[in-house]
Amino acid sequence: MAVERVLSGMRPTGNLHLGHYNGVLKNWIKLQHEHECLFFVADWHALTTHYDTPEIIEESVWEMVIDWLAAGVDPANATIFIQSKVPEHAELHTLLSMITPLSWLERVPTYKDQQEKLASKDLSTYGFLGYPLLQSADILIYKATQVPVGEDQIPHIEFTREIARRFNHLYGKELGFEEKAEAAIKKLGSKRAAVYEEMRNAYQQSGDEEALESARAMIEEAQNLSLGDKERLLGYLEGGGKIILVEPEYKLMPASKMTGLDGQKMSKSYNNTISLREDVDTVAKKIKTMPTDPARIRRTDPGDPAKCPVWQLHEVYSDQKTQDWVQVGCKGASIGCIECKQPVIDAVLKELKPIQERAAQYAEDPTLVKNIVAEGCEKARKLARETMRDVRDVMGLNYG
Ligand code: TRP
Ligand code: SF4
16 A cells, blocks of 8 residues: 555634644644645635635634644644645646536535525635635645545545546546557566456456456566556556546544533634633633533532533543542532632643643744745645646646
């Protein structure tokens, strides 16, 4: 199996909060030690919904990169860049748009869902309809094999796979591929050539995986074949050609357990977040004013943690001993809610402290942050240019 390349993006539309940290960033930070990783600021995607408030995007881009770095995304282990600084994404988006049926875009569930959810905005735009295709270009241009995303994004990755398949079907073969593959078969010698043909038929006509495997092994072992011929024979076996765009897999990130201050999922649109830059007093105040089980009107009224959003934070932040203390104390009315909230306040502050210290260092040194991103953009562009060369070639756009 080839090495994995991980790619993911985030839209710069405001401050990052504990939900992002626990849901996405911790995951990225782990992945950067396991695979080659590219993480980027999807500023064009943000414009699809925030075209009338570009100042929000402008403010958020650098702040978001600082939050990533402060959380522990490490430029030595991951390439950090900004989408709009790699204009090749736009070029691939345009070229892919030529082969994208409108109906495929219209049936992506986020299209109608988001239009309904953000009804106050006019999202009947060309850019918004094309959102998933721009995302496909982001992914395919790097030949990413793994895309860590939340559940809502799965249809976009599936869409990307369909686009890659369609592209490869239309353009995936080099010129004269069949003839070159047939010539390579002859080079196997008559005996092995016959075996190859037989196994190719067995696989293509009846899906015989074993035949596929042994034909592959035979090709790998053939001493007299060039690398190019080996690739051709491997591609020809499965009925394809030389693969140009790689179909990515999605990597479902475990849904964040992070609850907001009101018991709903933590999200900016619910106004129930604790941001990564929140100061100590605000964190304490926000948690102290959180609603609790309404049955606990007086200190002596017993409650039920299952009906209390504070308990959900204990589930993320507290050890078993503290959790037992909450369960017993709440049900038996032996602790008060203010008391119960203190370990959560302490744990959140403990988590935020090193992040905020690092954020302050980066915020003080904008040149450092800009250099990190400039270097990331340069690396990303190099990869993107290579893919675009192949894409232009097969789409007949190399006029010398
Ligand atoms: N649509 C993604 C989101 O809203 C952001 C995104 C844009 C993305 N391009 C991407 C994610 C490419 C993964 C890969 O979360
Ligand atoms: Fe919630 Fe804790 Fe109060 Fe029980 S004691 S209602 S769990 S804050």
